Amino acid sequence: MKLEFEEYRPRKIINVHKHVDGPWFWSKYSAHPYVGCRSGCEFCYSRGGHYLGSRDPDTFDTLIRVKINAVELMRKELPRKEKEIIVAGDWQQPAEDRYRLSRGMLEVVLEHGFPLFIVERSPLLTRDLDLLVDINKRSWVGVVYSISSLDPALKRAFEPRSPGVKRRLKAMEEIARSGIRVGTSMMPIFPYVGDSEDHLEDLVLATKDSGGSFILAGGLTMQGVQAERTLAALRNLDPALEGRWRGLYHWRPGGKPIYAPPDAYSARMGLLIRELCARHGLPDRIPRYIQPGPLATNTRIAEKLFLKTYDLELEGARSSKIWAYRKAAWTVDELSESVAEIHEREGQAGLEKLPSVGRSIATEIARWIGSVDKVEVKSTGNGAPSKS
Numbered sequence: 001m002k003l004e005f006e007e008y009r010p011r012k013i014i015n016v017h018k019h020v021d022g023p024w025f026w027s028k029y030s031a032h033p034y035v036g037c038r039s040g041c042e043f044c045y046s047r048g049g050h051y052l053g054s055r056d057p058d059t060f061d062t063l064i065r066v067k068i069n070a071v072e073l074m075r076k077e078l079p080r081k082e083k084e085i086i087v088a089g090d091w092q093q094p095a096e097d098r099y100r101l102s103r104g105m106l107e108v109v110l111e112h113g114f115p116l117f118i119v120e121r122s123p124l125l126t127r128d129l130d131l132l133v134d135i136n137k138r139s140w141v142g143v144v145y146s147i148s149s150l151d152p153a154l155k156r157a158f159e160p161r162s163p164g165v166k167r168r169l170k171a172m173e174e175i176a177r178s179g180i181r182v183g184t185s186m187m188p189i190f191p192y193v194g195d196s197e198d199h200l201e202d203l204v205l206a207t208k209d210s211g212g213s214f215i216l217a218g219g220l221t222m223q224g225v226q227a228e229r230t231l232a233a234l235r236n237l238d239p240a241l242e243g244r245w246r247g248l249y250h251w252r253p254g255g256k257p258i259y260a261p262p263d264a265y266s267a268r269m270g271l272l273i274r275e276l277c278a279r280h281g282l283p284d285r286i287p288r289y290i291q292p293g294p295l296a297t298n299t300r301i302a303e304k305l306f307l308k309t310y311d312l313e314l315e316g317a318r319s320s321k322i323w324a325y326r327k328a329a330w331t332v333d334e335l336s337e338s339v340a341e342i343h344e345r346e347g348q349a350g351l352e353k354l355p356s357v358g359r360s361i362a363t364e365i366a367r368w369i370g371s372v373d374k375v376e377v378k379s380t381g382n383g384a385p386s387k388s
């Protein structure tokens with residue numbers, strides 16, 4: 001299978017998200033030096049959305065566009081940004097063997113002391129472990145290995161050219177030994193073929209045995225060419241299941257699927273993962289890195305508000321209630337003054353004046369302030385779970 005590189009010089013490298021993406025990767029920025037990926041997983045959302053622009057999505061794994069000035073741009077843009085988490089990943093591919101742009105970008109991240117979160121499928125990540133350890137000492141690094149399942153049949157069907165799962169788990173072990181927080185992202189969970197309790201529990205256990213300290217799980221999204229290819233892969237694996245997938249995604253032949261599985265299915269999966277994680281002593285979210293400083297309490301309180309949105313989703317709560325917590329989380333996360341100081345000066349009434357924070361959420365925030373204040377403000381930034 002041919003592989004071509006096309007070099008170009010974009011005008012910028014760092015994407016700034018409108019809000020931190022709690023309660024998922026907790027990142028505010030993303031930066032990727034390559035567009036396209038040699039692994040070519042059938043379900044990769046980068047095939048389906050706006051990521052490829054106008055190019056043919058079928059060239060996703062044969063034509064890799066290379067941002068040849070990535071390091072230079074990073075050096076220019078990063079010092080102008082607030083110190084928030086940058087998410088990057090899936091960069092360990094043939095393009096990196098040749099260009100080493102990700103390594104150059106990591107050096108800039110280290111130089112400027114930014115925290116970093118990596119989402120990766122390749123064990124080759126360990127070749128940059130020296131730099132990751134240094135970044136972790138200066139600020140913080142978290143790594144999540146994407147592993148949908150331990151079942152070789154699923155790997156062959158949906159991601160035939162990605163690196164082997166056992167090698168990923170070995171790399172996880174090495175990363176954990178180096179003192180970096182690492183876990184597994186069970187994304188995507190494949191409906192009806194990879195979502196049984198046994199399947200999921202095997203992966204939770206393998207994560208734990210490999211030194212992983214958290215699990216994150218998410219469903220399969222379906223869009224455009226990516227959806228067609230993923231369904232074709234399922235058809236090759238087990239044609240009898242096509243109808244069930246079509247039913248789940250409300251996808252009539254000739255029509256379009258819904259983007260994500262229905263809320264009830266996602267909540268059922270989330271609760272199952274939560275139960276399995278509890279059984280084996282792992283959290284089902286990534287504990288948030290808390291930057292030491294005067295706004296550390298805000299970051300932790302916002303984390304709690306974001307986590308509440310996830311709990312509510314699993315409970316099947318009304319979307320208006322979920323949105324109320326989400327908006328309050330954004331408010332607290334983006335506030336330039338400490339909520340603890342507001343509370344000390346004006347009491348709960350001061351919290352209630354904040355945008356999108358009504359009386360009942362203000363009551364919760366006031367209660368949390370009392371419990372996080374002493375512990376969290378002194379956080380050393382190792383991302384350890386809250387003691388409150």
Ligand code: SF4
Binds near residue numbers: 090
């Ligand atoms: S390794 Fe990651 S980026 Fe590459 S195709 Fe697979 S899911 Fe997409």
